[in-house]
Amino acid sequence: MEPTNKSNTINSMLSSVFGVDRVQTITEGTCVSCDTTGIVATSFRDDISKKEYSISGMCQSCQDDIFGVGEPDDEPEDPYTDAEADADTLASAGWGTDEDYGIIDYAPDDF
Numbered sequence: 001m002e003p004t005n006k007s008n009t010i011n012s013m014l015s016s017v018f019g020v021d022r023v024q025t026i027t028e029g030t031c032v033s034c035d036t037t038g039i040v041a042t043s044f045r046d047d048i049s050k051k052e053y054s055i056s057g058m059c060q061s062c063q064d065d066i067f068g069v070g071e072p073d074d075e076p077e078d079p080y081t082d083a084e085a086d087a088d089t090l091a092s093a094g095w096g097t098d099e100d101y102g103i104i105d106y107a108p109d110d111f
Contacts (some may be wrong), residue, residue, distance in 0.1 A: 001026055001027075001028065001029070001039075001040075001041060001053065001054055002026075002027075002049075002054060003022060003023045003026035003054055003055075003057070004054050004055050006022075011023060014032075014057075014086035018032040018033060018057070020032055022056075022057045024056045025057045026053065026054060030055065031058055031059035031082055032056065033057075033058055033059075033062045034059065034061065035063055036059040036061065036062075039053065043059065043060060044060050045060055049063055066068060092105055100103075
């Protein structure tokens with residue numbers, strides 16, 4: 001695989017952190033943080049993981065350790081489906097649900 005382009009300063013910093021050359025590691029198909037060898041495009045769960053390898057040089061296992069493992073179909077919970085979350089959102093946005101603006105509601109017979 002081809003490593004992504006980074007400045008020489010960033011490559012030097014990454015080499016000092018990991019103790020190996022990131023570009024060489026990716027080109028050779030090894031991992032910057034463990035002794036996994038023989039990494040090829042099919043070694044990854046999905047295209048995002050493959051792209052991450054070209055950026056960081058971490059194998060799938062190391063990526064899972066760093067970023068965690070989630071199901072590909074997991075979608076974040078929609079906070080707007082919960083009425084309580086809606087009330088909290090409106091309150092924090094200053095929509096008047098938790099504030100008194102001093103508005104007096106007069107009935108027609110008050111005049």
